[in-house]
Amino acid sequence: MTTTLITGGTIVNAEGQITADVLVDGEIIVGIGVGRRWQADQEIDARGKLVMPGGIDAHTHLEYPIDAFTTQTSDDFATGSRAAVHGGTTTFLDFVKKAPGNTLWETFVERQATAEAKSIIDFGLHAIVPPTSQQADVHDDLRRLTAERGVTSWKFFMAYAAQMLDDGELLAGMDLARELGVLSLVHAENGHMVSRDTDLLIAAGHTQEHYHLQAHGHEQEAEAVHRAIVLATAVDAPLYVVHVSSAQAATELAQARARGARVWGETCPQYLATAYEDYEGLGDAAAGYICSPPIRERSNQDALWTHLAAGALSTVATDHAAFCMAQPDDLPPQKLRSPGYFPKTPNGVPGLEDRLKVIWELGVVGGRIDPCRFVDLMAASPAKLFGLYPQKGTVSVGADADIVVWDPEADHIVRAATSHSRTDYNLYEGMRVTGMPVHVFSRGRHLLDDGVEAADPGPGRYLARTASGTPVPSRRKSER
Numbered sequence: 308m309t310t311t312l313i314t315g316g317t318i319v320n321a322e323g324q325i326t327a328d329v330l331v332d333g334e335i336i337v338g339i340g341v342g343r344r345w346q347a348d349q350e351i352d353a354r355g356k357l358v359m360p361g362g363i364d365a366h367t368h369l370e371y372p373i374d375a376f377t378t379q380t381s382d383d384f385a386t387g388s389r390a391a392v393h394g395g396t397t398t399f400l401d402f403v404k405k406a407p408g409n410t411l412w413e414t415f416v417e418r419q420a421t422a423e424a425k426s427i428i429d430f431g432l433h434a435i436v437p438p439t440s441q442q443a444d445v446h447d448d449l450r451r452l453t454a455e456r457g458v459t460s461w462k463f464f465m466a467y468a469a470q471m472l473d474d475g476e477l478l479a480g481m482d483l484a485r486e487l488g489v490l491s492l493v494h495a496e497n498g499h500m501v502s503r504d505t506d507l508l509i510a511a512g513h514t515q516e517h518y519h520l521q522a523h524g525h526e527q528e529a530e531a532v533h534r535a536i537v538l539a540t541a542v543d544a545p546l547y548v549v550h551v552s553s554a555q556a557a558t559e560l561a562q563a564r565a566r567g568a569r570v571w572g573e574t575c576p577q578y579l580a581t582a583y584e585d586y587e588g589l590g591d592a593a594a595g596y597i598c599s600p601p602i603r604e605r606s607n608q609d610a611l612w613t614h615l616a617a618g619a620l621s622t623v624a625t626d627h628a629a630f631c632m633a634q635p636d637d638l639p640p641q642k643l644r645s646p647g648y649f650p651k652t653p654n655g656v657p658g659l660e661d662r663l664k665v666i667w668e669l670g671v672v673g674g675r676i677d678p679c680r681f682v683d684l685m686a687a688s689p690a691k692l693f694g695l696y697p698q699k700g701t702v703s704v705g706a707d708a709d710i711v712v713w714d715p716e717a718d719h720i721v722r723a724a725t726s727h728s729r730t731d732y733n734l735y736e737g738m739r740v741t742g743m744p745v746h747v748f749s750r751g752r753h754l755l756d757d758g759v760e761a762a763d764p765g766p767g768r769y770l771a772r773t774a775s776g777t778p779v780p781s782r783r784k785s786e787r
């Protein structure tokens with residue numbers, strides 16, 4: 308087993324910072340100290356650098372099927388996990404959506420095997436709870452997945468015609484989740500309102516890509532967040548709202564947390580760093596920005612940052628669902644398959660490689676959050692919420708050696724051409740960022756060495772997770 312000594316860096320955890328050496332033996336961090344005279348097979352000089360836990364992206368869609376499994380996202384588990392490493396992310400949590408003709412259990416087993424064969428970093432899988440019309444005995448499979456595969460988070464859709472659940476299904480699912488110690492995730496938009504507004508826009512001839520925003524109003528998201536909180540509270544289930552995009556929706560979370568409700572919110576870089584104004588005038592190319600909930604007006608961003616700093620929003624994940632603009636030979640039509648007609652544009656945007664860089668730049672360099680809160684949002688909180696802590700999400704003795712050595716001075720321009728995700732555009736194209744991962748370790752494997760990727764990275768591992776560690780929300784000072 309290889310030993311590694313990372314010397315002289317500033318270790319940044321969610322709780323605080325300390326300058327010390329880190330000793331790794333095989334897969335595990337075995338020592339943190341100063342002046343210890345440790346010997347190791349390799350030594351990394353981290354003076355002037357930050358030593359942080361590897362990023363955990365709790366929301367990705369790699370080779371994710373859409374449109375009744377006729378199309379999928381362009382990054383597979385191999386390309387996506389490689390892109391993640393280049394961005395300082397060492398763990399991702401993806402989803403299993405029941406395939407037609409298979410049960411949820413069967414689909415899960417197959418998808419886990421696919422990801423195990425391809426991913427170079429560790430990963431977990433959330434189960435998507437299908438409507439009972441698609442699988443009547445789905446609760447049996449959910450029980451089994453939780454007991455036998457450590458699937459301690461389930462996602463409920465409140466939108467998308469083929470996937471959305473009614474309130475009765477939500478209540479029953481969340482009730483079972485609470486009983487099993489599972490965290491309930493919701494995609495919170497009122498699907499009926501989205502469908503109606505889409506139809507009205509089509510009838511009025513307003514189908515250009517940028518009209519997507521108008522079919523997904525703030526009220527539709529805020530209403531669904533409010534309803535999800537009411538339903539989860541009724542059955543005493545902890546709740547995690549994915550991809551919160553609207554300030555109004557984030558306020559619903561803040562108010563619920565102020566009442567002591569066990570609710571958490573996630574937002575995404577695309578809602579903080581890009582805005583409707585960036586794609587309003589792009590014509591068909593605005594397809595590259597289409598995701599749900601939508602990328603909203605710039606005036607919405609400040610409130611999201613405030614909620615991130617104050618605590619109503621607890622994590623930043625990407626919702627990475629990459630598609631190409633041009634048509635790759637081996638994939639079905641992607642973003643531009645219906646130019647000028649947003650209802651048929653695949654939903655989703657890339658960002659797995661960019662998450663840490665973009666949030667460091669706008670958050671830490673921009674003076675909105677400190678490095679400890681950055682680590683909290685990017686690694687520690689997702690690890691705690693999704694049953695991975697303290698194995699992951701911290702640089703501590705006994706934790707997995709998932710480590711990022713971060714150069715806070717490194718200057719870089721984000722470009723699709725130099726990125727590793729399998730897509731041909733980048734939402735952050737041309738953005739200058741200060742701060743880059745220079746070394747990335749995943750369970751001690753040196754996957755990025757001074758920016759150079761390992762030739763033979765070896766496999767990532769499926770993470771059977773423990774019951775979600777959802778503590779009573781400790782409200783940050785500014786939330787009280």
Ligand SMILES: NC(=O)NCCC(=O)O
Pocket residue numbers: 368494550597598599600626628654655656
């Ligand atoms: N967000 C999005 O537009 N696509 C990915 C699927 C989802 O999370 O809703």
Ligand SMILES: [Zn+2]
Pocket residue numbers: 494549550599600
């Ligand atoms: Zn969603």
Ligand SMILES: [Zn+2]
Pocket residue numbers: 366367368626628
């Ligand atoms: Zn998603």
